[in-house]
Amino acid sequence: MALQGLILSLKEMNVAKPEDPERFVMEDGLTELLDGIYRYGVQIINLDMFQADSPEKLRMVLELHQLKPEECLMIGATDQTLSLREGRKIAAVGYVNPRLLGQKLDGAIMVIEGFEEVDFYFLERMYQREHGLPWTVIETKRCFLREMTVEDLDGLYELYQGEGMTDFIEGLYEDRKKEEEYTRAYIRNMYPFYGFGMWIAIERATGRMIGRAGLNLREIHGKLVLELGYLIGKEFQNRGFATELCEGILQFAREGTEFEEIHCLIEKGNGISVHLAEKLGFNWQEELKIQGKNMQRYMKSLQF
Known part of the structure; x- marks a missing residue:
């Protein structure tokens, strides 16, 4: 349509x-x-x-x-x-x-x-x-990021089942109905009100879902901050997709939001994500506990 x-x-x-x-x-x-x-x-x-x-x-x-x-x-x-x-x-x-x-x-x-x-x-x-159709938000050389739909859940469940995919991030609900309810609420409340959220990453050449990435809001020390997050499917890792997508998201955050800085929260031991954050220009700030997990907070200025 x-x-x-x-x-x-x-x-x-x-x-x-x-x-x-x-x-x-x-x-x-x-x-x-x-x-x-x-x-x-x-x-x-x-x-x-x-x-x-x-x-x-x-x-x-x-x-x-x-x-x-x-x-x-x-x-x-x-x-x-x-x-x-x-x-x-x-x-x-x-x-x-x-x-x-x-x-x-x-x-x-x-x-x-x-x-x-x-x-x-x-x-x-x-x-x-x-009409409830997803927006294409960010386009990169090999991929694009669009808003999520309930129809994406099959692909997401398959993605999350990959080896090591939930070692450092929370998985989806085991109960599919609960995940559908959560997804509908997220689509209804996040995208229209904030203009951003976690998006679906699609490879242009194949049309395949390769992951999800985007922006979230997180409260840290009583302050609401912008957080960068990403997940790349096992099959698509080590091909530069995470860097490419995150660079596009950072540009969007600079031009499309009013935040002056952006944060990454990385669980201790996740060396790959630490390497990517540093490559993108994030600087370590502190170690803190979130929901019982030891997290490393990295921050990057969005000001030119």
Whole structure:
């Protein structure tokens, strides 16, 4: 499932002053957005052209364009326009037009106040979030990291069964139902609210899951800190994947979070992870006990 259609009313996008009703002025960035959307093959449906002012008329317009509701995203500046979805699985972004006051924009997954930072990728991600589709977050030369799904559990269980995989990290629940419940809650609560988490690592060449890696929040000495974590499947170790993925994550942490530093917590005796942390520029800080285990804390500044 992918974004195929963008629905909007260009009249609602008019930001000309009310005392000049004949003038049409687009918000900065909207023209560039529409051009970009078109280049990605997304059909643009202007509701005004079809006088689509009812759910039934919208249904007919979508059929005319051979689009399914779940393939579309709507940008709406009024409650009336957003109500045209009438229970259909059309993702929606609300737009606050200063000319159109008193709009609640209920049902929109996000409300924006302008278009300068809105592009195809932004709308695609809003569409994916609405439909529970995983975001691809980081791309490296040989791999990419995407959000986890419940369907990944088969691969994760296989991964964790590899020799030595749980020597220094906690394994998955033996009860598959408990792991599914945990995974659903994690997806629901971590990614949308923080914008990061533990992601699934996929090898580009084969499409195979090679591990998981990402960012977590950890409380240390009463302070919430950012933690780097990774797990590479036995079959894929000693090929530089961990370094490649962690370098991509560090760049993401610098550019995509407001944290000034990042930490690694490594159980005592895990020499391989210590070597990687030092290779990535982390410095040893202290030894501390976490859940009864002796852990080494390494830290790296995220400031340029």
